[in-house]
Amino acid sequence: MTIAQQLNIKTFPFIVKDADGNKIYWETSRGYWLKREWADGKEIRCEYSDGYWVKQEWDGDKVIRYENSNGIIVDNRPKTDVQKAIDLLTTEGLIVDGKILKN
Numbered sequence: 001m002t003i004a005q006q007l008n009i010k011t012f013p014f015i016v017k018d019a020d021g022n023k024i025y026w027e028t029s030r031g032y033w034l035k036r037e038w039a040d041g042k043e044i045r046c047e048y049s050d051g052y053w054v055k056q057e058w059d060g061d062k063v064i065r066y067e068n069s070n071g072i073i074v075d076n077r078p079k080t081d082v083q084k085a086i087d088l089l090t091t092e093g094l095i096v097d098g099k100i101l102k103n
Contacts, residue, residue: 002031002049 004014004027016025018038027033037045039058047053057065057077066074079087089095 002027002033004033005031 003009003016003025004012009027012027012029014025014027015023018024020038020041022036022038022041022043024036024038025033026036031049033049035045035047036043042058043056044058045053045055051069053069055065055067056063059077062076064075064077066072086095089100094101
């Protein structure tokens with residue numbers, strides 16, 4: 001049972017906003033809904049009634065990490081020196097499947 005059905009809402013779209021005015025829930029008369037989570041005015045998670053979802057991490061006005069339920073991940077977060085070294089060794093073929101190759 002959806003939120004609008006539980007509350008016996010008859011006027012659609014049914015929209016719930018948080019204290020900052022961000023839409024956190026939206027529902028149609030046919031029971032389709034979406035939920036959103038916000039941080040500092042930026043959408044960080046969105047989930048749809050069909051099971052699809054999106055997560056985002058922000059740095060200022062830029063999305064630095066994006067992931068969705070279809071398995072798409074885009075990670076533009078700054079890398080540590082260790083991560084940079086691992087990437088370099090992997091690119092050079094010195095690390096394969098997470099294992100360091102010996103010469």
